[in-house]
Amino acid sequence: MSPDTRRRGQTTLDFAIGTSVFLLAVVFVVAYAPTLFDPFAGGTGADLLVADRAATSLSADLLAASTAEPGTLSTGCVVAFFEEDGSLADEECATAFDVAGETAFEQALSLDGRNANVTIHALDTSSAEPAEIRWDGSDTELTRSNSGSAQREVAVATRTVSIGGNQYRLTVRVW
Secondary structure (H helix, E strand, C coil), rough: CCCCCCCCCCCCCHHHHHHHHHHHHHHHHHHHHHHHHCCCCCCCCCHHHHHHHHHHCCCCCHCCCCCCCCEECCCCHHHHHHHHCCCHHHCCCCCCCCCCCCCHHHHHHHHCCCCCEEEEEEEECCCCCEEEEEECCEEECCEEECCCCCCCCCEEEEEEEEECCCCEEEEEEEE
């Protein structure tokens, strides 16, 4: 009987190519998978959703100069939200913020009884260093919280925003 030359088994080269492709796929998945969760820097379950919803609501609706340009914030709305006297909102700001009442803060962010801290800071600084903007001759520090201190487990959501043409980072922490 003559050997059948049309049938052959897997060669060493076939095995090497298949193994290489498999290993590259595994390395890609292992390297890429952790970055899928970067927007959520901590916290658990519902707190992550509340932080993300609050950050989106602030950057795209409540503080936005226009809903057509989410992330571009109205200076008057920002000052009205963060200032101790909530009556400083300008004509551009359709939302009235009662800063003295913490329930208004909780309702605006839909916190459902949770504590939160909202801070706007420069892109290259931490949220512990809030930015300040000038409005009607006074400086306003861009941080607000309904609780004095955060717990150990904190859910964080961030958005890049623009105020008066300058880029900042909006950070919402919920616990």
